[in-house]
Amino acid sequence: MRRFWAVIGVLAVAFVLSGCAAAESRLDEYQVKAEALAEEIVGMIPADLAPSTTPDVESRGQMLQNPVSAEPSAEDSVWWQVDTYVEPVQRDGASEEAAKAMAAQLLADGWEHRDARETSEGRRTADAYGKDDWYVEVTWVRSEEGKYETIEIGVLSPETTRGDHDEIHS
Numbered sequence: 001m002r003r004f005w006a007v008i009g010v011l012a013v014a015f016v017l018s019g020c021a022a023a024e025s026r027l028d029e030y031q032v033k034a035e036a037l038a039e040e041i042v043g044m045i046p047a048d049l050a051p052s053t054t055p056d057v058e059s060r061g062q063m064l065q066n067p068v069s070a071e072p073s074a075e076d077s078v079w080w081q082v083d084t085y086v087e088p089v090q091r092d093g094a095s096e097e098a099a100k101a102m103a104a105q106l107l108a109d110g111w112e113h114r115d116a117r118e119t120s121e122g123r124r125t126a127d128a129y130g131k132d133d134w135y136v137e138v139t140w141v142r143s144e145e146g147k148y149e150t151i152e153i154g155v156l157s158p159e160t161t162r163g164d165h166d167e168i169h170s
Helices: 002-020 027-042 095-109
Strands: 056-063 077-086 112-119 124-131 132-143 151-156
Touching: 027 056, 027 077, 027 112, 027 132, 027 151, 095 124, 095 132, 095 151
Parallel strands: none
Antiparallel strands: 056 077, 077 151, 112 124, 124 132, 132 151
């Protein structure tokens, strides 16, 4: 009988330890923070450049495809991503001015400028910032006659586990 209880005790400890090993998903927390951060960054646009229309926002959980199995599991790495599309007031240089204002505020708030790259034959510039495993990208366009000036803001949370978020697929 002692052996029986000893085995039960060992199994109980193993069960508790295995449960502790599985990391708890922070995705819900990251969603709230990412959406608030994206809204805060839009708020950094100076009033004289502010959009006259409500920005378009896409907010979703993301994950890489699991290379071992097509079947998602609770332990898969995921992150929360918010993409915001803003049309500042339409005047020459508005997109670039707004991006510079956002950059100044992000840097003042402790964000580190990590990268800048040009796309669309140099018409678009994406500036990247990082802080505490969070990633922000501000993409702005150079003035060009007859074309709208836009700003795209991307916010990516740190990675966490998928947990019970069954709606997230690669």
